[in-house]
Amino acid sequence: MQLIELLNRIPVLETHGNNNREVSGLVFDSRKVTNNSLYIAMRGTTVDGHSYIASSVEKGAKTIVCEEFPTHIDENITYIKVKDTSKVLGHLASNFYGNPSEKLKLIGITGTNGKTSVTTLLFDVFKNLGYTSALLSTVEIRIGNTIIPATHTTPDVISINQILAQAVKEGCEFAFMEVSSHGISQNRIEGLHFKIAGFTNLTHDHLDYHKTFDEYLKTKKRFFDELDNTAIAVTNIDDRNGNIMLQNTKAKKKSYALKTMADYHGKLLEVDFNGMLLNFNGKEFWTTLTGKFNVYNLLLVFGIATELGYEQNEVLQAISQLKRVSGRFETFKSDGGIFFIVDYAHTPDALENILDSINDIRTKNERLITVFGCGGDRDHSKRPEMGNIATKKSTLAIITSDNPRTEDANQIIKEIEAGVEPQNFSKYTSIPDRKEAIKMAIKFAEPKDIILVAGKGHETYQEINGVKHHFDDKEIINELWKLMSK
Ligand SMILES: CC(=O)N[C@H]1[C@@H](OP(=O)(O)OP(=O)(O)OC[C@H]2O[C@@H](n3ccc(=O)[nH]c3=O)[C@H](O)[C@@H]2O)O[C@H](CO)[C@@H](O)[C@@H]1O[C@H](C)C(=O)N[C@@H](C)C(=O)N[C@H](CCC(=O)O)C(=O)O
Numbered sequence: 001m002q003l004i005e006l007l008n009r010i011p012v013l014e015t016h017g018n019n020n021r022e023v024s025g026l027v028f029d030s031r032k033v034t035n036n037s038l039y040i041a042m043r044g045t046t047v048d049g050h051s052y053i054a055s056s057v058e059k060g061a062k063t064i065v066c067e068e069f070p071t072h073i074d075e076n077i078t079y080i081k082v083k084d085t086s087k088v089l090g091h092l093a094s095n096f097y098g099n100p101s102e103k104l105k106l107i108g109i110t111g112t113n114g115k116t117s118v119t120t121l122l123f124d125v126f127k128n129l130g131y132t133s134a135l136l137s138t139v140e141i142r143i144g145n146t147i148i149p150a151t152h153t154t155p156d157v158i159s160i161n162q163i164l165a166q167a168v169k170e171g172c173e174f175a176f177m178e179v180s181s182h183g184i185s186q187n188r189i190e191g192l193h194f195k196i197a198g199f200t201n202l203t204h205d206h207l208d209y210h211k212t213f214d215e216y217l218k219t220k221k222r223f224f225d226e227l228d229n230t231a232i233a234v235t236n237i238d239d240r241n242g243n244i245m246l247q248n249t250k251a252k253k254k255s256y257a258l259k260t261m262a263d264y265h266g267k268l269l270e271v272d273f274n275g276m277l278l279n280f281n282g283k284e285f286w287t288t289l290t291g292k293f294n295v296y297n298l299l300l301v302f303g304i305a306t307e308l309g310y311e312q313n314e315v316l317q318a319i320s321q322l323k324r325v326s327g328r329f330e331t332f333k334s335d336g337g338i339f340f341i342v343d344y345a346h347t348p349d350a351l352e353n354i355l356d357s358i359n360d361i362r363t364k365n366e367r368l369i370t371v372f373g374c375g376g377d378r379d380h381s382k383r384p385e386m387g388n389i390a391t392k393k394s395t396l397a398i399i400t401s402d403n404p405r406t407e408d409a410n411q412i413i414k415e416i417e418a419g420v421e422p423q424n425f426s427k428y429t430s431i432p433d434r435k436e437a438i439k440m441a442i443k444f445a446e447p448k449d450i451i452l453v454a455g456k457g458h459e460t461y462q463e464i465n466g467v468k469h470h471f472d473d474k475e476i477i478n479e480l481w482k483l484m485s486k
């Protein structure tokens with residue numbers, strides 16, 4: 001693409017060099033520069049991309065977008081100064097890929113929990129309605145039937161535009177994407193045109209990155225503040241932050257709730273481990289999804305599909321055919337009658353929700369054994385909270401490792417144990433090896449007992465010191481229960 005064309009609507013402060021050149025690709029990582037690339041220098045959380053300008057030029061970059069010109073200027077190179085490279089990148093990426101977010105209907109979901117669930121359910125509902133869509137989620141990226149592995153919940157803005165452009169090319173009508181707080185804060189959604197934005201809930205997470213809850217809330221709110229007046233914002237008003245999200249938005253405001261009057265109102269009529277009988281806006285239907293939090297997720301799906309112009313009965317028909325999302329309240333029964341639940345709950349709120357949902361359904365004649373840990377290099381403050389919740393709400397908790405990453409697994413476990421209240425000291429044990437911990441749960445369990453394995457859901461690895469070892473909770477459960485033949 002011609003540089004002039006690429007710079008359309010970009011607020012340039014100063015240019016040095018020839019503006020009349022071809023750009024072969026956009027790159028923000030000097031290690032990925034190829035001949036005729038445009039390298040954009042970004043100030044990151046660990047290093048400043050401005051220090052890689054010279055090495056990008058050496059590798060063949062002919063255009064440099066930066067906030068400060070380097071001291072050494074190469075006369076064969078074009079330097080473009082802008083105020084904020086991280087914001088400009090989004091607009092360059094949109095221009096480079098032909099503004100794909102304007103050519104399909106882009107739906108973004110934000111909130112602490114439920115983003116993967118809601119986006120995946122939306123993708124599946126629209127498949128049931130006969131449409132081809134794209135999905136950008138923590139678990140995977142899908143363009144129609146093509147699956148691409150995901151590295152982030154919200155990818156960088158070049159990748160997003162590249163995926164959306166491919167989706168447009170393949171005739172996708174919709175794209176459903178997760179919008180993480182890291183993504184908003186690092187301008188990974190800059191320049192994208194959202195048709196609908198959905199809010200799930202806001203609780204404790206990522207305070208290692210955002211420092212205070214208020215800053216975390218403001219970051220999420222920015223997503224809604226930046227919508228235009230052709231967009232629609234759908235929010236959960238049972239959540240105390242649901243209305244705050246929409247305080248300053250220009251978008252049309254819509255609400256959903258179970259506890260209060262709302263545009264989309266849901267009621268949970270019956271629930272067991274096989275599914276739920278629900279009533280949405282006066283219409284009853286059955287779903288194989290279970291757990292109260294999934295009523296909220298389905299209600300948001302219902303609200304969004306209705307806002308997109310589909311008839312409510314048609315939407316409910318498509319919703320009632322939905323299957324569970326991988327690693328989200330997935331249930332299995334061993335031949336010996338032990339009931340297993342695998343769930344991605346990795347925050348205090350999610351753990352509390354899944355345990356409350358199980359406790360609401362179970363008869364209490366069985367025992368509930370919870371195997372869980374906390375990820376390393378992430379928010380420390382959630383560790384004791386999760387220790388407290390798991391021991392309070394289970395018959396027995398087995399504290400183990402999640403993804404220790406670069407931390408010592410035993411130290412993480414100690415921080416989790418610190419939150420256990422004295423009256424629950426006899427209700428837990430700690431086994432750092434996750435497979436051994438699951439084995440111990442099966443040894444301890446009797447027929448009809450429930451074992452919840454929480455925190456890793458769909459993940460197929462365990463990350464220890466930068467190495468991802470194959471590890472799949474569902475696979476391990478299957479292997480162990482057969483071996484231990486219960
Ligand atoms: C903490 C964090 O979010 N970091 C993200 C950030 O990288 P960074 O700011 O640390 O980058 P940096 O290393 O300081 O480098 C600064 C700049 O110099 C460039 N550079 C660097 C080295 C070099 O040799 N040459 C070079 O050009 C880098 O490409 C970058 O442009 O920008 C990168 C590009 O977009 C991201 O890949 C990276 O995600 C890291 C890998 C990550 O783990 N992020 C997680 C925490 C994350 O984003 N998670 C959220 C979801 C969480 C949730 O919902 O639970 C997500 O959306 O996935």
Ligand SMILES: Nc1ncnc2c1ncn2[C@@H]1O[C@H](COP(=O)(O)OP(=O)(O)OP(=O)(O)O)[C@@H](O)[C@H]1O
Pocket residue numbers: 111112113114115116117118138153178200201293294296297327328329343344345346349350351353354457
């Ligand atoms: N609406 C909800 N409210 C509260 N908890 C939920 C909700 N939906 C799912 N959960 C719980 O949170 C866990 C994570 O769900 P999901 O993966 O959908 O969230 P996410 O927002 O995508 O998380 P991440 O930030 O890691 O990408 C689930 O396994 C479940 O325990």
Ligand SMILES: N[C@H](CCC[C@H](N)C(=O)O)C(=O)O
Pocket residue numbers: 138153346374375376378402403455456459
């Ligand atoms: N998107 C989340 C996922 C956490 C999953 C959990 N298994 C862990 O490793 O902490 C994060 O990167 O913080």
Ligand SMILES: [Mg+2]
Pocket residue numbers: 115116117137138139153178
């Ligand atoms: Mg997710």
